[in-house]
Amino acid sequence: MAKSPISSSSGKLKKRVKTAQGRSISSVRWLQRQLNDPYVAQAKKDGYRSRAAYKLIELDDKFKWLKPGKTVLDLGAAPGGWTQVAVSRVRSEPENPKVIGIDLLSMDPLAGALLLKLDFMSSVAMAEIRDHIKNGVDIVLSDMAPNTTGHASTDHLRIMAILEAAYPFACEVLKPGGVFVAKVFQGGTENELLAMMKKDFTTVKHAKPKASRADSSEVYVVASGFKGKR
Ligand SMILES: C[S@@+](CC[C@H](N)C(=O)[O-])C[C@H]1O[C@@H](n2cnc3c(N)ncnc32)[C@H](O)[C@@H]1O
Known part of the structure; x- marks a missing residue:
């Protein structure tokens, strides 16, 4: 590994x-x-397809949720570094993929993963993902990031819009005990969303892996122990 x-x-x-x-x-x-x-x-x-792979490696070395047999939804997966790490750690087999990766961009095929080219922010995408995960998933990862404009508050609003869409979807598809990991910017997660996460999960933390560039305001919110649909 x-x-x-x-x-x-x-x-x-x-x-x-x-x-x-x-x-x-x-x-x-x-x-x-x-x-x-x-x-x-x-x-x-x-x-690895991207340097981003090491961010997930570091996060998972610390929190250890990617165990063999777990199912994973990887949002914003291109070019596929996180997906490669997830496939290897949950030991996903090509004949029975346990990892689904989605992105706006097309990705080269990856054995052990089902890769879908979708705009997550569209209702079509959410419906298609639901079709593939009828029994729920153990882990929802979101490394989705909009193209940055360099204008800090605009970038912050854009990533918050993505997070505000990803979070309820994760709560809909996660199994009890599940994990949600998402990229956020600046001062971490907005208070309202953070309060919601603390109600829905037993543990909520922020982490900045060493592979995340020091000059980037990116951090990850890591919520584990999903309490189930409210
Ligand atoms: C930082 S990259 C992800 C890198 C990836 N985790 C890896 O390890 O290779 C962010 C990705 O989010 C995707 N993205 C942004 N908005 C999206 C959306 N609405 N739907 C799907 N993917 C989106 C981008 O296309 C981009 O590929």
């Missing part, structure tokens, strides 16, 4: 983008960051 291999990331940039000419400043910055990011290099070595 892969572990997060990197204890801390060096802040110093070493490699430079050789093809910077003609690129926008933001694209050069992005490339430079990718070139110097130890998680990007490690993901390539370990065969």
